Amino acid sequence: NEQQLILAIETSCDETAMAVIKNGREILSNVVASQIESHKRFGGVVPEIASRHHIEQITVVLEETLKQANITMEDVDAIAVTEGPGLVGALLIGVSAAKALAFAHQKPLIGIHHIAGHIYANRLIKEFEFPLLSLVVSGGHTELILMNEHGQFDVIGETRDDAAGEAYDKVAKTLKLPYPGGPQIDRLAQDGEEVFQFTRALINEDTYDFSFSGLKTAVMNTLHNAEQREEEISPEDMAASFQASVVDVLVTKTYRAVKEFGVKQLMVAGGVAANQGLRRALDKKFAEEDVEVLIPPLHLCTDNAAMIGAAASIAYEEGHRAELDLNANPSLRL
Numbered sequence: 001n002e003q004q005l006i007l008a009i010e011t012s013c014d015e016t017a018m019a020v021i022k023n024g025r026e027i028l029s030n031v032v033a034s035q036i037e038s039h040k041r042f043g044g045v046v047p048e049i050a051s052r053h054h055i056e057q058i059t060v061v062l063e064e065t066l067k068q069a070n071i072t073m074e075d076v077d078a079i080a081v082t083e084g085p086g087l088v089g090a091l092l093i094g095v096s097a098a099k100a101l102a103f104a105h106q107k108p109l110i111g112i113h114h115i116a117g118h119i120y121a122n123r124l125i126k127e128f129e130f131p132l133l134s135l136v137v138s139g140g141h142t143e144l145i146l147m148n149e150h151g152q153f154d155v156i157g158e159t160r161d162d163a164a165g166e167a168y169d170k171v172a173k174t175l176k177l178p179y180p181g182g183p184q185i186d187r188l189a190q191d192g193e194e195v196f197q198f199t200r201a202l203i204n205e206d207t208y209d210f211s212f213s214g215l216k217t218a219v220m221n222t223l224h225n226a227e228q229r230e231e232e233i234s235p236e237d238m239a240a241s242f243q244a245s246v247v248d249v250l251v252t253k254t255y256r257a258v259k260e261f262g263v264k265q266l267m268v269a270g271g272v273a274a275n276q277g278l279r280r281a282l283d284k285k286f287a288e289e290d291v292e293v294l295i296p297p298l299h300l301c302t303d304n305a306a307m308i309g310a311a312a313s314i315a316y317e318e319g320h321r322a323e324l325d326l327n328a329n330p331s332l333r334l
């Protein structure tokens with residue numbers, strides 16, 4: 001048949017997500033059951049709770065996803081699933097569901113790397129032009145990835161400690177903001193000033209690697225010292241100062257890599273791509289440059305299965321198939 005329909009499943013963290021993607025670029029349905037409310041009171045994702053929610057949600061989400069796409073399992077050409085990285089118990093629910101569906105309906109099975117998914121979220125917006133650079137910034141990842149062709153990922157830089165989103169969430173916690181902290185800090189930062197000049201780790205060094213744990217510690221020390229001196233610190237200014245440092249490092253390194261590798265497209269991916277400060281800074285930095293900057297809409301930046309389906313479409317065409325012994329791999333390499 002001429003059209004290619006992929007059913008994609010993503011359960012690597014705290015979203016139970018499924019989608020149907022037509023011909024790699026068209027979303028027929030994209031369902032995300034978020035667990036944020038259940039994890040909020042613990043200040044972060046509790047793996048055991050995440051797994052249990054996935055089990056409860058997965059068949060409901062499947063039915064809804066097929067219904068919204070107006071198809072049945074028989075119409076599906078292949079089943080794609082995030083095999084890693086992520087929480088092992090959470091990944092296992094999606095992988096088990098995908099294998100059961102592939103076996104029951106005799107469909108090909110495709111394992112997808114979560115980060116490949118985040119990058120391919122952009123292909124739901126725009127066709128890729130190589131070479132392209134992807135800045136992947138999420139709760140678990142901060143990476144600069146160069147692609148010269150489909151399915152080929154060259155990690156030219158990555159964080160040496162905390163991921164950008166992780167730093168956001170940790171700093172938010174010290175400011176006593178609810179989980180997930182990234183959007184909260186982003187919101188506060190809009191009303192603050194860069195009163196504190198925090199370090200920009202590795203910014204001028206000859207590496208595309210990142211480091212955010214020193215910044216996190218600097219924020220904590222500043223808050224702690226103020227508390228000891230019984231001084232008030234404006235959460236808005238603290239958020240703005242922290243965000244200025246993160247955004248400056250991300251944009252500076254990305255710009256340097258865009259120049260060095262002569263990339264045609266820059267795509268931002270992962271939950272932190274939702275950040276207003278980052279979006280504005282990138283728009284400004286690249287306004288006069290001969291590179292196309294792509295940032296997916298918010299619902300495609302955070303975890304979803306449409307992006308997994310988009311990545312799987314190319315993998316399917318290239319003949320990649322997983323066997324029924326496919327296993328969840330919490331530390332899968334790209």
Ligand code: KG4
Pocket residue numbers: 013137138139140141164165166168169180181182183186270271272273274275276301302303
């Ligand atoms: O990609 P994602 O949904 O899940 C992972 O694969 O990690 O990213 C979640 C991360 C969290 O750390 C969250 O705080 C962060 O993305 N995030 C943000 C914003 N929205 C989500 N960080 C900064 N600003 C935002 N607006």
Ligand code: ZN
Pocket residue numbers: 114118138139270271302303
């Ligand atoms: Zn993610």
